[in-house]
Amino acid sequence: MKNQIIIHSTEDQARIALLEDGELAQLFIQSEENQRTVGNIHVAKVHKVMSGIKAAFIDMGTPKDAFLHFSDAGDHLDEYIAMLNGKNAIPNHAKPDLKNKEKLANHQKQALAGKILRNGQKLLVQIVKEPIGSKGPRISTDITIAGRFLVLIPMGDYIAVSKKISNYKERRRLKNVLGDMVPDGFGVIVRTVAQGQDEKAIEDDLRDVLRKWEKILDKLETAKPPSLLHRDLDM
The missing domain is CATH 3.30.230.10 (Ribosomal Protein S5; domain 2)
Incomplete structure (x- = not known):
């Protein structure tokens, strides 16, 4: 059996057709109103870093800021920040920990994320959880x-x-x-x-x-x- 996937995407709708031996087997239609956002990748901006709750709120242009917990900051946060903002965007007091980041325990990596993130930084993020009620989407920098x-x-x-x-x-x-x-x-x-x-x-x-x-x-x-x-x- 020969399977094919055909995707047609516009700004407000995506159509995905699954063909089996040239015959339509399944059709998926996503419109702007019902479109899932998990997996989408955005360039965003750090709005507010709150080390007390080990998180940052990120401006993604959505009605509510996205929520980035430091545990979702990933192992390459510093590399993405340097790529988007320049090497000088990494605070000096974070650099000693970065030299040995592979050896850091999880709680130390979260503390390091709090040192690296600064208000106004550009950030590459990916949605990992849809917004619910009054809460914005949850995001990760592990792309x-x-x-x-x-x-x-x-x-x-x-x-x-x-x-x-x-x-x-x-x-x-x-x-x-x-x-x-x-x-x-x-x-x-x-x-x-x-x-x-x-x-x-x-x-x-x-x-x-x-x-x-x-x-x-x-x-x-x-x-x-x-x-x-x-x-x-x-x-």
Whole structure:
């Protein structure tokens, strides 16, 4: 059976068609009114850092500021801030901890996030939880881009395979396939549906998520925060 996914996206609506042997099997329609936002990537601005609650409120242009808990700040917060604001945006008192950040315990990493974040900084963020009631969306600075078989992790440096793929030989095969494909400075998580897929299918998916990341970087050059850079259409 030959499967195809066709995506047509406009500013206010996205249509996703799943074809099986050329016949329409499923159709997904997302309009502006009912569109999910989890997975969307924005360039935003730090509105208020509140170290007392280990969080920051982020201006994303939504009715309510987004909520960034320091535990969601990720391992590459400093790299993204330097990329968007320049190296001088990293406070001097945070730099000693950054030299050994891989060795820090979780509570120390959260404290470091509080040192790095400053009001007015530009920030690349991804929505991880929809807004509820009077609360704004919850966000992370651990950016990921989902493909059909892979999840791309910019700034990452590892290849991980879904735990649901339990066969040792298949796990090793998938890691070996990706070992020579993944560019330096990127990490990849192999999704469960990649099991049994051939090298070309995996390579095509990797190229697709890398293209999406390049488009995000292109938009970043001219986008002013707050702006939507990438709308996630992962099903």
